[in-house]
Amino acid sequence: MTTQSGLTPSNLTDTSRIEAFSDGVFAIAITLLVLELHIPELEPGERLWPALLHEWPQFAAYLTSFAIIGIMWVNHHSMFRQIRRADRGLMFLNLGLLLWTALLPFPTSLFAEYLQDDSFDAHVAAAVYSTNLTLAAIAFSSIWWYVLRNHLVDHDLNRSQVRRSVLRYSVGTVLYAAAIGLSFISAPLTLLVQFLLAVYYGFEQLRTRS
Amino acid sequence: MTTQSGLTPSNLTDTSRIEAFSDGVFAIAITLLVLELHIPELEPGERLWPALLHEWPQFAAYLTSFAIIGIMWVNHHSMFRQIRRADRGLMFLNLGLLLWTALLPFPTSLFAEYLQDDSFDAHVAAAVYSTNLTLAAIAFSSIWWYVLRNHLVDHDLNRSQVRRSVLRYSVGTVLYAAAIGLSFISAPLTLLVQFLLAVYYGFEQLRTRS
Amino acid sequence: MTTQSGLTPSNLTDTSRIEAFSDGVFAIAITLLVLELHIPELEPGERLWPALLHEWPQFAAYLTSFAIIGIMWVNHHSMFRQIRRADRGLMFLNLGLLLWTALLPFPTSLFAEYLQDDSFDAHVAAAVYSTNLTLAAIAFSSIWWYVLRNHLVDHDLNRSQVRRSVLRYSVGTVLYAAAIGLSFISAPLTLLVQFLLAVYYGFEQLRTRS
Amino acid sequence: MTTQSGLTPSNLTDTSRIEAFSDGVFAIAITLLVLELHIPELEPGERLWPALLHEWPQFAAYLTSFAIIGIMWVNHHSMFRQIRRADRGLMFLNLGLLLWTALLPFPTSLFAEYLQDDSFDAHVAAAVYSTNLTLAAIAFSSIWWYVLRNHLVDHDLNRSQVRRSVLRYSVGTVLYAAAIGLSFISAPLTLLVQFLLAVYYGFEQLRTRS
Secondary structure (H helix, E strand, C coil): CCCCCCCCCCCCECCHHHHHHHHHHHHHHHHHHHHHCCCCCCCCCCCHHHHHHHCHHHHHHHHHHHHHHHHHHHHHHHHHHCECCECHHHHHHHHHHHHHHHHCHHHHHHHHHHCCCCCCHHHHHHHHHHHHHHHHHHHHHHHHHHHHHCCCECCCCCHHHHHHHHHHHHHHHHHHHHHHHHHCCCHHHHHHHHHHHHHHHHHHHHHHHC | CCCCCCCCCCCCECCHHHHHHHHHHHHHHHHHHHHHCCCCCCCCCCCHHHHHHHCHHHHHHHHHHHHHHHHHHHHHHHHHHCECCECHHHHHHHHHHHHHHHHCHHHHHHHHHHCCCCCCHHHHHHHHHHHHHHHHHHHHHHHHHHHHHCCCECCCCCHHHHHHHHHHHHHHHHHHHHHHHHHCCCHHHHHHHHHHHHHHHHHHHHHHHC | CCCCCCCCCCCCECCHHHHHHHHHHHHHHHHHHHHHCCCCCCCCCCCHHHHHHHCHHHHHHHHHHHHHHHHHHHHHHHHHHCECCECHHHHHHHHHHHHHHHHCHHHHHHHHHHCCCCCCHHHHHHHHHHHHHHHHHHHHHHHHHHHHHCCCECCCCCHHHHHHHHHHHHHHHHHHHHHHHHHCCCHHHHHHHHHHHHHHHHHHHHHHHC | CCCCCCCCCCCCECCHHHHHHHHHHHHHHHHHHHHHCCCCCCCCCCCHHHHHHHCHHHHHHHHHHHHHHHHHHHHHHHHHHCECCECHHHHHHHHHHHHHHHHCHHHHHHHHHHCCCCCCHHHHHHHHHHHHHHHHHHHHHHHHHHHHHCCCECCCCCHHHHHHHHHHHHHHHHHHHHHHHHHCCCHHHHHHHHHHHHHHHHHHHHHHHC
């Protein structure tokens, strides 16, 4: 399995340094979200408390993206507990997932700024946010498909388990893609649905495991 | 104890990756605080040194939040040394604690900007800061309550130890809640009390252990 | 090999803490790139979608730098799997590599801002970006040269393997230096070539290992 | 040695999580320095290249602070290789060192902005920068003094080794304090001396070990 041509003793490694690097990116991205929160600039006569309340979209977007990155980390954790070997293909697919994770603070900030805009721009911002999450879901699916196909999992799963796991990732991707469509109906509703999807994925995983 | 239905061999894991992720968030949040410090913009004829001194609220808020996150990290460390197993419930409660930790640079910056404001806004900023810390204290308590209730600790504690530990977290939560009230009396005093609370928690833990 | 004079039991250590520190810097630099992305400020009557499209240089520069830092991390990972011992010289050469990695968000932002500038400034920005990457390539080469020369690798490589590995790093450095020249012909072409170089280095390494 | 009263089995732990947390703060602080670099805003008719050259103070300050934090990390690494046990006192002293490390991007930015100022403000900025580094040197000394006094080192050092190690830290602290004085003579010279001190400490350690 491991050919030793070239400099490297093996093209397969354990996953510990991938996990450490990924944990780093997840931890930094989730913490950088706070930099997108801005202190309100008060106009003369304006009070701080109503000005903060008026900024609820940025707090709602912050909370939603925090929940999403947090649950992505939990799920990344769960997935990699089942992966025992890594090759460069897995490293690159994982970099793809990290790309969409590290990028998330940008559409979060965009979404927050345009959430209450009464023009078509609110729909565009919601769609950009949902597209980012759809691409992250596709990246998750592609990692799982790759590790199954290249026998990098810890133990061979039976066909029913493989089918269920692939189905779960596919459904997730479809739900996120549907949220792109929803963006053109209502931006605030899209944010709420994204938050509920994150919570659901947290609990749904809990349920299938117990 | 570990049912093996579904993809995952077990719904219980060791806590090492939770601790690594938490350490990452604590380390990033404590280091990001510096980004809230701004170089004074001098008006014509103004000198740098008095302008820096005039900005003492942002340095005081920086120091206080640094001490708070630092001591939260120490206490998180102490708590997780006693936790040997993690499940998804613990992961989500821990994410709750990380939410309030990662958010802290925002109320820190808000508090620093309004500390010397002579309107009611100073009290609002102090109350937002204290509320953030109260929510962090509640998150700490809920983690401890959860690990006790689900027998995730290393060894069974006797009833007296459980009572003392729960009491300690409850008192902390009450003290932080009291600081919300204090915010409406004096904003600078609230900052001082928050700093002293952090120092006290550092030493208090030292004392009960020796 | 290890003299024990002075306080330190040995001037050679294992590489785990260097790798952890380097992983941290790579993870932070790759995630900080998002802070260089700015939400477009719309002029009256302007729409969000075309304004975002108009900002394609910053997304292209983001993607290119993300790919470059990601592949640098993969290659750093591969290189250090072959290094078993570290001394302070290796630590300082590694700090040199981290310097050019941590600095990359600055020329990325500069390149994005001037990519479509129709003056000579676009060439300057492209050359600054390419120079940064050339210096990173030189840093990579110097680490490899140092570990070969000081027998810090895991096992002695035969002369053909050493020649091939040194050749590979030299070719990379020459390619990056050539991109500095290309910067003065076309800035957008330089960005494209940098992206293709990153992809090529990803696949090229894959090929030589299989 | 380890009393087991209270909840905690022991008030002594291994140093691995302190080192991981410290590595995180060092890695983040060294990488955040790049956020203090600003793209020059060109005035009409101004060219990018001379504008970048004109900004040399911010690049010089960046390079100096990068070297300082990098060498602090190397020395922290060396020191903790000799420390085998940690208690809460060590954790708090280490937090003190991390405070001055995490704060460094602020005086770096301040120093860069005022380096070429021809008023007294340049001296103030240089003195603030040097004071920060002096406080970091004191924090380093206090950690070493504490671990010697509380027998937390790996093995008992002989008196000559203790004397030499304490002397080395004391000399470092005095040199940094002297740089505060130098700040009031020449700000650019202070920056140069700080860079040379960092390089010297790198090589000096190398020499005493070989």
